[in-house]
Amino acid sequence: MNLTLPAGPFRAYLFDCDGTLVDSMPLHYTAWSETLAEWGCAFPEDLFYAWGGRPVTEIIAALNDQHGLAMPVDEVGRVKEERYGQLLPKLTAIADVVAHVEEAYGRIPIAVVSGSTRDSVTASLGALGLLDRFDTLVCAGDYAKAKPDPEAFLLGARLLGVPAEECLVFEDTDMGIAAATAAGMASVRVPPPWERRP
The missing domain is CATH 3.40.50.1000 (HAD superfamily/HAD-like)
Incomplete structure (x- = not known):
């Protein structure tokens, strides 16, 4: 490239x-997928990339609206960031x-x-x-x-x-x-x- x-x-x-x-981005998507699975929340990969650049809290709030969920924004964001941190050796x-x-x-x-x-x-x-x-x-x-x-x-x-x-x-x-x-x-x-x- x-x-x-x-x-x-x-x-x-x-x-x-x-x-x-x-x-x-692939590591963030893995962290998102694992975290959101606990809430039964789908986050298609194409939407993840389309929303690239949006803050974590904004993404969770938008997914709540989209799916009629009430995921706690701060808690889900913290778990997602922790999972991303665990993947850093692959970065x-x-x-x-x-x-x-x-x-x-x-x-x-x-x-x-x-x-x-x-x-x-x-x-x-x-x-x-x-x-x-x-x-x-x-x-x-x-x-x-x-x-x-x-x-x-x-x-x-x-x-x-x-x-x-x-x-x-x-x-x-x-x-x-x-x-x-x-x-x-x-x-x-x-x-x-x-x-x-x-």
Whole structure:
């Protein structure tokens, strides 16, 4: 997989985490499936990927609405995150994206802007030895409106001290690309797992 970057120059890079820096989406789906099975709640894989970038609490609330369930949002979210943590030894990086992190490190400011919790992001990046590469992390709970709203990316740019129009976003989801566009930022699309693998 080769990522084609839009014409620059860019003064900062903003990276989504799950499915962009780390090949975590299959592991997250396993954690979701095992957790939701206890509640008799179906979560088809295509819907999981369509909802990529949504915070955990938002996903559980939406599934409750969709299935007429009353799953306790905080408890189910905690169990799901614990299950994901148990799968971390299987986590791998997305090498072509990490190459851009390494190229930018020390040259321009770089941040992670994620819909996942800070605990999940730091666990994923820490497991792969990438946590120290980033100047700042923007995670669920740091902003009020999730992607596709631009708030998270605009916060990331502000924390890095770089105007939005001079930032390049790396993203794997439609919602993330829409959020970057709404923030006035250029973006590069990271293909999903089934397109990256031969």
